[in-house]
Structures are given as C-alpha cells and as structure tokens.
Amino acid sequence: MCSQIQLLSIDFDGTLVSRGSETIFDPNCMELIRELQHAGAIWAINTGRSVDLLETGLAEFALPIRPDFILTTERDVFRPGRNGEKWEPFGDWNQRCARDHADLFLSARSVLAEFVDFVTNQTKARLIYNSEGLEGLVAESEKEVDRITDFIRQARAGHPKLDYQRNGIYLRFCHADYHKGAALAELARLLDVARENIFAAGDHHNDVSMLDGRFAAMPSCPANAIPEVQHAVRNAGGYVAQKGHGAGVHEALLHFVKR
Template sequence: MLTYSLLACDMDGTLLGDDASICQRNIRVIRQAMAAGLHFVPCTGRGFESLGPVQKPLGQFGKAGEYVISYNGALITENKGNTILYEDGLPWDLAAALYAYGTEHNITMHVYPYGKVYLYNYVPFERAFLEGRMPNIETFEKSLDFLRGETIYKIVYMDPDIDTLNTYRQDLGPLLDEVTVSYSSNRYLEFNHKQVTKGTALLRLARLLDIPQERTMAIGDNINDIEMLRAASLSVGVRNLNPAIGAYCDVVTDADNNEGAVGEAIERFVLKG
C-alpha cells in the first residue's frame, strides 16, 4: 500500500511550467504513481474545463474514478461526464455586489459559472498571461444579471500591484464577511463563499473516497494553496514557491515548476523504496 494515496496538486506555478505546459518528467512519474494506486487530483483555482491539456497526457481525461477540485475548492467533479460531487457557490446577491464593485472601478475580473470563465475589462496584460492557459469569454456587461440563474463559484479581481488589490479588499469591508479571500499568481484577488478553500475540498474528497487524512499529500506554490497544505498530512512546496507559504510546507523540492518538481516529490514520498 502507498504511504500517500491521495495527492492534491496545484496547477499554475506547481505542476505546470511557466509556459503552461506539463513536462515529461511529471507526466512519466505521475502515470507511474497512478498505476500504483495514487489518486492524483488537480486542485486549482481554475475551472475543470480548462484542464484537458493536463488530463490527456496523464490518461485522466473523461475517466471514471479520476477527480478535479476546481474554483479553489468550490467544486469537486469526477472526470467522467464532469459529474458534480460537491459544490458551494457564492450567494447571488453577494456575487452581484462584487461584480458591481468591479465594473464601477473598471477592474479586470474573472467570473466563474459552471464550465466557463468570463473576462471583464480584458486588458492586453491579462490576455498575454492567459493565452494557452484557459479558454474564456469576454464580456462587456455592467451587471451580473446576464448570468442570473447560474451558480457563480468564484469572482477574481486582477491587478499586478498588490497594494491596489489590498485597497479593493479594504474598500469592500463587511461585504467580505461571508467570503473566503485569497491571493494567487502575484496578480489575483479571489473571492469564494465562506469556508470554501482547497483544504476543505481536499478533506471532503478524501472522505468521499474513504481515504484517511494521514494518507493525503498536497503540493503547491502560492498563497491560495495554504489551506490545502495545512489540511494534508504531508505538505510540499516547489522551489519557486512564494516565500509567504514556506512555513506551511513540510518539505521544499530541489526542482522548480519548470524542472518537474511534482515528479520529484512523488518519487521521494510516494514511490520511495
């Protein structure tokens, strides 16, 4: 039996290289570990629909018994049919208020309903970053009413200046009492429903699969991975991690995200011996 049988892995900056590709070392080692019984679970702020380029080389695409944690933990799906196992979206009035603040201040925003992502104020800086990472739909709507009736799993504000993001957070004040706030990619301020984190989703999926917490492992690189790293029995940071998460990592890899850090961690702690 493997020491760790459920591995939750962040995508951008962790599994994926700077060019958004998955290197051959990661593919080879992950497939080997999956063949030995490991549940390798992408755990991402993205939507599940963007992960085909990751799932296909790993042999996970459309398969039963393979899973994705997406939208920072707001949605857990099984790959076959993208079947929903768990979901927790933002209350509609709250999502609409966050969107209204974003349009009022002309903020570049991501809005995530099921299976899609809409981009408001889609500036060239963000277009360049997202190219090849995930499909999206540009919108010019000033109100969130165009998505009324759909579950909104997450809303994201983008700005490369962290002080600007912090100003938005302070301005929103009590509106965020029912929100989990996180940061990622040194450019995003992310809003999920209260209690939604990658960590709560990891433990929820472990329970669904009847896997004890002591057999869980997580790998990440940035601030929105902290709760996932805290929840797992073994927490691994990649060499290129944000220094703010170092205290939450049991170990840091020698390799960075371009050099197969995830493969290194699996070799050391899952396939050892």
C-alpha cells in the same frame, strides 16, 4: 510500489506545468504519478481553472496521463462523467457550494458594489463577470493585487464569510468556507482517505489552504513557490523542493514515497 500516499492533490499552473521554459511538464513526475496510480493511489488536480479551462490545459500541454478527479475554481469537486460528459459533480458539495456563494454575494452586495467602484476608479484591473454576477478580476501587477486586497480587507468588515482567492494577478471572490483545502477534504471524505495518506503540492496564495497541514499530512511545494507558500509548507512539516515546477513535485513525491 509501496507507499503511504493514497491521494494526491496537485495544483496545475506553476506546479505541475510551467509556461516560458522549454519543458512544460516533467516526464519523470508524470511517470511516478502513473506508477502511484497503478499502485492504487488517486490523483486529483486541484486548480483555480474552471472545468473547461482545465480540459483546454490538459489538451494544450498533452499530459500523458489523466487525473482521476478534478477540483476546480478553488472549490468544486468533480468525478469522471458517466453519461457522456467528461466530468460530473461528485456528491452534493458543488450544489451546497453554489447556494452558499449565492447567499453570501446577495448579503454582501453593498460591499461588492463599493469594490467595483474602487476597482473601476482607482485601479487598472479588469473586472470578471460570470452568469451569476461578479466573479473577480485580473490586475495589471501583483502590486496592484496587494492594493486591492488591502481595500477588500477593510471594506468587508461585517461580512466575515466574504473572502477571496489570489493567484498571480488573478483574484476570485469566495465564501470563506470554500477553498482548495476544503474541496480536498470533501474529496477525501467521499473517498474515505485519511489526512495522513494525502500528498498535496502547490505554488501560490490560493494553494495555502491545502498546504498548511490541516487536510494533507504530506504538503509540498516546488522551488518556484512564493515565500508565503514555502513558509506554510515548512510550518506544516512538509517538503520544499530544490527544483521548480513538475521536477519539484517529482522530488517531493520521491521524498514522501521513500520515507
């Protein structure tokens, strides 16, 4: 197969796989990715899931092929492990990323305390903590996330690097310099792949950073993508598929492979 696609960055939930309908992944999409892999292209899953939750997902959906790299929690970069581990950090990006987040959350702790107060007293959302402290939350509805992000945007004045990733009813705090687009750019740098040869696909707020044309010249989304994502993809000269989920990714890949 001859294609200008050298690197694929594909979101997992809602893009590659779907829940609720009887088809959970698209066999044609998997087959085409397999062919592209055989032709030398590199396939990365770029997800909000952690490494463990992504492995759980890969097993649950029983995908017939394995990704070559994984970009997790909207910021970290992993390659296949060499010492028994399934995955290991690729380069020193994850370390720098963790340090920048620790510094940021320390300097913004008063804002985060206000945030915890607001969420606890004025919403029904559930706060999520990890070993480093507050990670984010899961809300009751997307409307509630709207209200919470309005609060954050006001409260964070003076902390321009305090940002968040939004995916359905989930919200995760992050450093403004780290997102799916930045993680993809780091992987592309490590692999020496140019922006012109990168395909990306996603469906939600947290995917916009890899679909706005800055890091991937071939951005796309399935038909189920939220309007903000479709807008970003169109604006970047990308491809908005007619079909949903994996069938839409397949459609977008065919579009760029044939071009």
